[in-house]
Amino acid sequence: MGRRMRVRPSKFQSTIGFIGSLVFSVIGIGLLIGFRNNMIFIFFLLWTLIAFIQTAFYGINLFTKKGISLYSVSIEDDKEKKKDK
Numbered sequence: 001m002g003r004r005m006r007v008r009p010s011k012f013q014s015t016i017g018f019i020g021s022l023v024f025s026v027i028g029i030g031l032l033i034g035f036r037n038n039m040i041f042i043f044f045l046l047w048t049l050i051a052f053i054q055t056a057f058y059g060i061n062l063f064t065k066k067g068i069s070l071y072s073v074s075i076e077d078d079k080e081k082k083k084d085k
Contacts, residue, residue: 002074002075002076003074004073004074005072005073006072007071007073008067008068008069008070009061009070011062014059014067015062017054018058021054021055022055024047025048025052025055028044028051029048031044031047032044032048
C-alpha cells in the first residue's frame, strides 16, 4: 500500500501567481468601472471573478503552511513491492 501525498505550488510559483492575479484583479475592477455595455461588462465581470479566485488560491498557498493542493499522488515503495513477491 502506497502513501498519498498532496502536491501544491512552490512559494516562488505562489508569489508570482499572487502578484500576477492581483494585477489582473485591479485591471478587471478598473475596466468594470469604465465599460457600461452589457456584453463587455459581463466579460470583464467574469474576468475579475476568475482573477479574484486565482488571487485567493495563490494567496492561501503563499501565506499559510497547509495551502491548497493541485492534485494528490500515490507513492509506492520498492520495499513493499519486494515483500509482495
